[in-house]
Amino acid sequence: MPKPATASDLVAPKEDLIRYHREMVYLRHFEEKSNFAYRQGKAGGYLHVYIGMEPLAVGWLNNIRKGYDYVITAYRDHGHALQLGSDPTATMAEIMGRSGGLSRGKGGSMHLYDIANQFYGGWGIVGGHTALAGGLALAAKYRKEDRVTLCYLGDGASNAGVFFETMNMCGLWDLPIIFIIENNLYAMGTALERHAADPELYKRGFPFKHDYERVDGHDMVTVLKDSKRIIDRCRETSKPCVVEAMTWRTVGHGAADNDRQLYRTKAEEDEMAKRDCLYLYEKYLEDNGVLTRAQMDQIDAEELEKAEKVYDDASESPHPEIEEVYSNVYTDMEPEKGH
């Protein structure tokens, strides 16, 4: 039994570390439920979970000013919504396309939005949202506010032309934005080395006078340190920054991707499993006497139960009324109706 660490050894106050753990565990159970919903036919379309990548949501978003800083990501967005405070049942209901959903079922898994928490989605066009993110940062500077914009994008998205155009304008005008490239080594079925001329994606910030670096995305402790440092710096300097966070999706690209061996080997997966973020973090908590295995099992059981209740409650939410198909196309008028 290792000797308990003194508070000062820890990367964050003990109670925070425990909360982060709960959040990670909860997110993982939530995502399992999301996939389950898809298999049950309660969710359709494209559905992408965050399993294996949790620290990028839990770690980074615990170091921003929640409800003040702007956050935007692509379609792999469940974790960001939950982490920013979206009601889990409303989030799951949206994934199920129900009237109790964040957008009453109009958006779905790929398009979660929760403006009350300054979560700007939730986007389906690879790379497209990076320009919107630039606009959020532009708005902050226009209003002379010190909000930071966090824009997540995938390694595949980092090839998109509009991302470079946006980086250029952010560098040109010194906009306070952090682009977090979630480098999980694959763009759907295409390996990093097969889609990026240079797999060191952080270099893409170089031609635009951004700060740029590659960081680890597996080890929660490192993530917490890096994210705090980078977010604080961005808020201070109002300079844009490209962060390549090395991570890994344990599961398929989307709920429909049932044959990962088309593009990566079992051996590779086993190798990466050893660096599973939750496993690493729990080891840290245990080694430093923050939590015992028993306590963690307890937490795991509690969070699983929560996730199950959310799943059941969301399932109860009714489908939207048919008339709603016409609502909110415009703020002030209805579209012409009928076929």
Place this chain on the structure above:
Amino acid sequence: MPKPATASDLVAPKEDLIRYHREMVYLRHFEEKSNFAYRQGKAGGYLHVYIGMEPLAVGWLNNIRKGYDYVITAYRDHGHALQLGSDPTATMAEIMGRSGGLSRGKGGSMHLYDIANQFYGGWGIVGGHTALAGGLALAAKYRKEDRVTLCYLGDGASNAGVFFETMNMCGLWDLPIIFIIENNLYAMGTALERHAADPELYKRGFPFKHDYERVDGHDMVTVLKDSKRIIDRCRETSKPCVVEAMTWRTVGHGAADNDRQLYRTKAEEDEMAKRDCLYLYEKYLEDNGVLTRAQMDQIDAEELEKAEKVYDDASESPHPEIEEVYSNVYTDMEPEKGH
């Protein structure tokens, strides 16, 4: 009177140096005539001349395999066409929209093409042609040929998203292409520092494993050396490369740009005039005893006369027949006719 250089001191055989001079002088007169055509109302729309930038066409294109290597540029394309061997009268006729033009008047100044000489235009959408260029290079590699593709683009165009997407694919697949960024310090009325986060544009090749460097575009002698070295390397290695060539347009952005002082000072223009490429080159020829001032004046007179004849001949070319409006929309059918 400086002592004549021995052949070995010279960057190229004497007769070549003299030919290059003729080509530069001729191009300048041709462009003056192009602007004149616009002022006379014989040319319309957008017309952009190459005055001040001649070495980028004359120098580089004398070091490729003409008629074999692919060349493509944007709308500032007169010099490239002439240098690749397009009939000057047909070129001027195209600028005037006449039936004797390279494309029988359908393209105009911005859209010169001469496939017989492997000149692929001639494009109006800023940045758009860089992707076509990547396709030319892809075709060469697909056919296992050792053609090099030269793609010219402006400093303003180097911000375009599709350019980055193309650089990525060229780097990914090692395509034999050279992107020559004609950095003339302005994108229409916008100064380099106002449109590029980092004015050192050659850096844009860095994230894509391209060779990249900044070279001089004023001094013909340097241009001849650099272009030979870079073109030969590209053909050998079949690796893509980004070259930022520092240059300067002596005139307005286009024939219609009549108020340059909206975006640059008279002082700056006077400063740059001292580095006018033709002035520098003639000084070199004189200092090295290649040509005397008298000989150069002679050449100047001859080339001016040629340009004037081209202008007059082109003016004689009839306008296209009205029915031609429908021809060559498709290779094998006519579009539906009428209003």
Place this chain on the structure above:
Amino acid sequence: MSSTTMTYREAIRLALMEEMDRDENVFIMGEDIGKYKGTFRVTDGLFEKYCQNTSDWLHEPPHPEIQDGVGRRVIDTPITEPGIVGMATGAAMTGLRPVVEMMTMSFAILALDQIINHAAKIHYMTDGQISVPLVIRGPGGAANQLSAQHSHSIEGWFAHVPGLKVVAPATPDCAKGMLKAAIRDDNPVIFTENPGLYAMKGEVTDDVDYTIPFGKARIARVGSDISLICYSRMVHVCLAAADKLAEEGINAEVVDVRSLLPLDTETIYNSVAKTHRAVVVYEDWKSGGFGAEIAARIGQDCFDDLDAPVGRVGGLNVPTPYSRVLELQCIPNEHDVIAEVKKIG
């Protein structure tokens, strides 16, 4: 109400200034719209008016030699339409009201993904959580030998997209009143200006709160024998045709649709109910242009009123050629309108 004579260009500029004065959230961005005044000189004077002091700068001068900073309310951008529109949309999501100038609407084609698949869908995908008070304006249509890549009329594509509003005013007064309405609208609005209209003069209502609501067509000429349905510069082509037709005793009514989405079918149908004949006129490529939608609606909804088939006059179905003689063939003129009027009989 009092009015002032000004050009279409000046009317747009005045609308921009009035709205920028009225609302601190309104700003303009685009290529060369600052000191360069815009290629069609629409934004002349705005940089000087709104970006005088360092406090008016979004960013300090990027380079010592360059005196001016980047304007905060007049933002010169790089030539990156997708990025520009996307960033404007992102800013609009937070409540700012950007007005983006497209140097020509042909360049908006590069930004269609941002316009159609982002801006236009945000209010719906968020079920009303976010609105996008964005205006995209610029010259649409052929000018004078700009060639194939620069001469598009793409208002029809936009008018096909739920979530967008699309207007195409034909007069200085409409330009001012509708641009102000567009800027005050909480939805993304495409505002297209035909380059041939900029120099046109007209009376413009003086009231700073004079706006023209969308979805209301305008009877540009009252007539009884046939309805010429049109918008933007084609309104003037139709008026010219109407004058000529009048000489032959045909009294044409000219309906300036001016708002394509929403579309004022009521006014159009009332006109057709009166004249029993209609010809739809537009500059865009004839096949698949928005005029087809208008014609299809009249054909179906006014079936019993029609004494003749609904005629159409559109641009030739070819890329716009450079040669002036060929270019002129492509753009509909009053003779083409008259020919179609006679053809439908």
Place this chain on the structure above:
Amino acid sequence: MSSTTMTYREAIRLALMEEMDRDENVFIMGEDIGKYKGTFRVTDGLFEKYCQNTSDWLHEPPHPEIQDGVGRRVIDTPITEPGIVGMATGAAMTGLRPVVEMMTMSFAILALDQIINHAAKIHYMTDGQISVPLVIRGPGGAANQLSAQHSHSIEGWFAHVPGLKVVAPATPDCAKGMLKAAIRDDNPVIFTENPGLYAMKGEVTDDVDYTIPFGKARIARVGSDISLICYSRMVHVCLAAADKLAEEGINAEVVDVRSLLPLDTETIYNSVAKTHRAVVVYEDWKSGGFGAEIAARIGQDCFDDLDAPVGRVGGLNVPTPYSRVLELQCIPNEHDVIAEVKKIG
């Protein structure tokens, strides 16, 4: 002629293979079309067939761990549609015949500038010096809860663009015959496949040189009382509607347009001349969709044949919602067709 039963998906795959075998200049490129087989599994087996040996590689394996090189005739690309289409166009300018797969046609919106303002105009701008034998194919239209950004039918926009050809086959046989024709065509062709059709089975003619020329509509069902004009998956919706209408004694003819540009108006008009009634059916947003063009033409050119207004059935004018119950509201079904048939009377 002998035929084989296969799915629409298999028919497309077979067409690709036959043409790749026939002509060394034909190659395919797109996202995840290699070992991943394409998201709709259309290109299953092609990488294995054409990229076995190092000599079949455009580029050696980018990384030691990765065994496979980049295929030369099956090129996996990054997710950069503008660049992909532009590079394919550039390659086509030299005489190669690329077939680009869009993972969904909704992503072609990003590449519209390359398609419309480059590929479609090159032959004209060069006055015939260059042709662009390019095919862009992929699923267009709503599938199953793909949400607003992934569910577009954009064939109508393409069909509006001179220089492009646009086809939308409804059966496996048409898919194979028309894709082969598209690949052999020297002009840029947009080939759209509705995701709902991939699993559909049908008889496919065996001949490797069997192609279906563009501009010829197909009578999918002979009838006498009304013409249902449609294409792609809506052909099957119309056939279902026709069966139901038959029960009520209404004998509908179903015209599968299949080629939008060029459009076979002759076959459409002949059908209307026979039935005196027409309803145009398409999945795209109703307002401004290509069905409007077809309806407008029938309305004008068949004016004297028509006993009733030309009806239209299109998708609802809203972004496609995620909720399945709402999504189903948006897509026309046989009941909507029947309702319109009754409405026009």
